[in-house]
Amino acid sequence: MRRAAAIAAAVALGVSGVGADQLVPQPAPASAGWRELAWPFPRDGWPAGRAFRCEGGGCDGTELYVRAKRGFCNCEGGVADDDEVDRVADLDLITPRFAARAPGEAVHVGGMRGRARAYDLAMADGARHTATGIALSRRCDLVVAAAQGRGDANAMRHAALVFLKTPEMKAWMMSALDGK
């Protein structure tokens, strides 16, 4: 029931209706929305997170996977560098073959700070996708997100960050970091 409500809320959220992502100035098209999907990956060491697909706007077709990873060793330093993003951001769930396009950048969502980095993905079916990996830390825990699709990596990152900054997603991330 709560899940259904969350899905409805996610669908209803147009990215233009939320606070702008301050690090990436370009505005997202007003018609974009995120529809929740079933978590598409097999069980691994961390509990499943939430998956969404962007519908409409500049991120149409992009999929976003978000989850908490509790028990991250670097409690003091947080997400130290781009290598950390390569390791933790769940890109390997999408494909083991990915390569960074450029150095990453510092980002923040609410009180969490971290880094985001753009990647080229070689998919199993031979297709080429782009992706953004995001890793944010809260003390000894992480929230990671990976957005992937055929669109522009910068637009993808912008749309993903705007969505992660919505009150509903921030509340869910905090709850997931608390182990709920």
Add this chain to the structure above:
Amino acid sequence: MFRCVLTAAALVFFAGSALVHAQKQTIGAPPEASNMKLVGFNDLQARSAYQPTIHHQGDRWIAYIGHHGGTDDVPAPVNPMTGKAEPNGTSIVDVTDPAHPKYLRHLPGQEGKYESGGAQMVRVCDGKSLPKGDPNAVYMLRTFGSEAHEIWNVVDPANPVLITRIGGLKDTHKNWWECDTGIALLVSGAPDWRTRRMTQIYDLADPAHPQKIRDFGLPGQEPGSTGAVPTELHGPISTGPNGNRVYFGYGTNKGGILQIVDRDKLLNGPKEPTPDNLRYPEISRLPMSAFNGAHTTFPMLDMPVTEFADDKDGKTRDIVMIVDEAILNECGEARQMVWFADVTTETRPMMISSYTVPEASGQFCQRGGRFGSHSSNESMAPVYYKKMAFIAFFNAGVRALDIRDPYHPKEVGYFIPSITQATDKRCIPVEGGERCKVAIQTNNVETDDRGYIYIVDRANTGLHILELTGPARTVAGLPKN
């Protein structure tokens, strides 16, 4: 009838009290123990402790104990011997008389809190055993926080002298040092590698002049690689030139890997860190469940197994004990425990058994702090080797296992120290804040050749020196005490 009801009520009350007692440790309560007893104690200046290494030094026994960094509340505890606040480093304690350990020296480490500071790891070799060492020296190899490895001459353990430093790193951890060859497998974070921890191999036969041999890790971790990054290293254990194997443990509480490596190929094979060169010395890997990591990979080769004594083949087995590390407080993750792998057929290693402390035996998920395994003793001295293993199990203290039949390991003793005023709290996030509890956090354990067992606490409680009692002594073949 009425008397029966009263008795039942009394029993329920008693059981309830015992349960409450079992769930919460209190200052002043006695330790919980079975077939193990306390011999001596030192508070280690209330510093969070990691690796203890016990060295027979002349006619003395010296314990070298590595520390994690300080805490939020006390980043640099005061050393009562100097009166100064000192970042956690290495404690040096004379344990010749284990009933009266004598604190000799605190050697400060890197400033920083928790895993970001201190000097967690320590190994010790005599100069006379190293091929090119000063025969009059005793060398202590320690980490210096995340940034360096250091070698000190501790021939006078109260007055260590710095010999050399290998710096410029982004992390360090659980090293291995062969005292008869000088080969050191240093867990390091080389700045250009894609992982926080990998192996830097050095020839430290002459500790004053370290010779780099090569960098090593799993393909995908090396500089310039792309794609998925394999699980980071925790620590290796080598069987030296005779055994010609190195057992690498990767992972902490997730995605563990036991990697079996040909030592000769590792040291003498092609050294450029290309994927092919990194694969060259590998004999096999045993990937573990995504739920478990490999903190310690302790080899026990050529173990006779009584059950197989009459079999035409396979009477002895090569066993590796793998110990996971619990990370999250109050059972916030999958159980981290102990696994036994039969690696006799090296290219097809297989898990054969496991061990965990039964949670219900102490309501450990409710006590506070971490519950689960962390590490084992790593001494291969005959007193316990291939007979008993000691496992640090955080709030369940240290557990003594009879491993003579590694297909059926059995607990034969345990010791959970009492908490003290120094024992630090452990917290979990709750709605709008955090909730904290105080519990023992037995972090690491080591044994000496005399049979004493040394356990140290991550939550600042100190060093407890223990001995076996009762049936547990019989398992080890020790005389009755």
